Ligand code: HPA
C-alpha cells in the first residue's frame with residue numbers, strides 16, 4: 417500500500433533544500449565550482465548534524481547564482497513534488513540567497529520562480545506559493561532587509577513571511593522588528609521553533625512574534641499547558657516527521673509526537689522540509705504515518721484539509737485546491 421497518488425498539501429519546504437543533489441552537482445560543473453566535499457561517494461548530501469547540515473546547505477546554495485538558476489530549480493522541484501501527489505506546496509525562499517537582500521535582484525529572482533511555478537502548474541498540476549524568509553543565524557539586523565523585501569513583494573506569489581536557519585541563534589524577541597514589519601503589512605507569519613529548542617522557544621515565538629503557524633513545534637509536547645494553549649488558539653504546526661527522525665531531533669517514528677499532538681487537538685500538518693537531504697518524499701511521509709500510527713484515508717484527508725485551511729494563499733486558490741482534494 418502506498419499513498420503516492422493521493423493528493424497532498426505541503427506547507428513546509430525550503431526551495432533550495434528540495435534541490436536534488438544531481439541538480440546541484442550539474443550547476444557546480446557548469447560554473448566550475450568545486451563543492452565535491454558536500455557529497456557522499458553515492459552522490460547524496462554529506463553532513464554530520466544539523467549545524468553541519470546548514471553549512472552544506474549554504475555551500476549548495478553557492479551554485480544558485482542567477483534568476484535563471486532559480487527558474488530551473490523551481491521547475492525541477494515542482495516536477496518531483498507533483499510526482500508524489502503534491503497539488504499545493506508552500507516553500508521558503510530567502511532574499512539572502514536570492515541577491516543578498518538587494519531589492520531589485522530579489523524581484524528578478526521572484527519573477528523567474530513565478531514563471532517556473534506557472535509553467536509547472538500547467539504541466540504538472542501543482543500550485544506553488546512562496547514564503548519570504550529571514551535566516552536566524554544571520555542575525556536580527558539581516559532580518560530587517562529580508563522583511564522589507566517580503567513586504568515590498570507581498571502579493572500573488574509571496575504570500576507570507578517566516579524565519580528559518582539555526583533555531584538556537586538568539587531569542588525570538590530579537591527578531592520582533594522584522595516580524596512586526598511583515599505583520600503590519602498584513603502578511604501571515606510562520607517561524608521555525610521547537611525543533612531544537614524546548615517548549616519555551618515555542619511559547620516565546622508565539623508571544624513575541626505572534627505567528628499563526630510554527631515550523632516543527634514538536635518539542636511543545638514536553639509542556640502539557642503549552643499543548644493545550646496551541647490547541648485552544650488554533651495555531652497550526654508544520655510537522656516534518658521524516659526530517660525529525662533523520663536528524664534525530666526526536667526519537668524514531670514510533671516515538672514521534674505527531675500522534676500525541678493530534679490527539680490533544682493540535683492542528684497538525686505533514687511536510688518534508690528538505691526531502692533529498694533527509695531521504696524522504698511526501699509519499700514516504702504518508703506511508704510511514706500509515707505504517708506507524710495506522711493512519712488511513714480519512715486521517716490523511718483531515719491533515720490535507722487542516723493544511724489547506726492554514727495555507728497562506730488567497731481564497732480563490734484555496735477553493736481551487738479544495739476542489740482537487742474533493743474530486744480525488
Ligand atoms: N531548518 C531550518 N533552516 C533551514 C532548513 C531546515 O530544515 N533548511 C534550510 N534552512
Ligand code: ZN
Pocket residue numbers: 428429430580608631689
Ligand atoms: Zn524547515
